[in-house]
Amino acid sequence: MPELPEVESVRRGLAAHVPSRTIVQVEVLQPRSVRRHLQGPDDFASTLIGRTFGEPRRRGKYLWLPFEDGDALLAHLGMSGQFRLDTTDQPRHSHTRVAVTLDEGPELRFVDQRMFGGLALSRGGADAPPEIAHIAPDLLNPTLDRRALVRRVRTRSSAIKRALLDQSVVSGIGNIYADEALWRAKVHHGRPANDLSAVTVGRLLDAARDVMEEALAVGGTSFDALYVNVNGESGYFDRSLAAYGQEGRPCGRCGTPIVREHFMNRSSFFCPSCQSRG
DNA sequence: CTGTGGTCCTGTATGC
């Protein structure tokens, strides 16, 4: 379940290998994975050939690989998407959806079991893909206006967790890090965002930033083989999770068993004692 | 504009 730390780990892996590499061949093995390229899979493949990569970039959970000509390869990993850099003699993983041969070095492979992710060419998207204009800045963006963000969050009447997960409010947070941030800030996920004080929302956003930075430092969170970096390696932050997936285990602060609750068609894990409904 | 709930997708785990 790639969220900001996992996507950033992938971006860094790509940054070490793809800049200055030129595409010589593209194989679309699963058309669904390029469904957001409206001209179709054949156009996707042919239009990429001959282009040269620049420095990979990221906003929230979106990743894009700029080309030197001003366009970009826009990617989202969805639930299970991976970029892998494998030598051509290594067997392709069975869920390989797109394979990109470069002029030298390893092959770039997009692997995606559940196919919620995908690739597309973004015209003129090297600096800022127009397709993701609606995606808000993320918490690791040094130019983020924290006060403006606190204000925007507090205009929402829906549950605070819904606001945290809304990528047009703040980007990069998914279900795992939302639960971790709420636990750290001692806020119940269902509290209306506009009921929280500016200080509390500020603390919550700081907690989200901190937990994602800590996760990034250890390569992200991996529960299974669905998230790995470009070399196929797992992250280690699952060992540091305080709330997510901890149902029945004692809260690290007060010892009360962590509770799981259905919320927004997914699971929310929280401490019923530390995180009161207010 | 904001808010809400349905849908897509496949592999794994669980229940009868």
Add this chain to the structure above:
DNA sequence: TGCATACAGGACCACA
């Protein structure tokens, strides 16, 4: 053993 069901959940879309 086999079949059905639940679950994982990010982004998008229709609709109120």
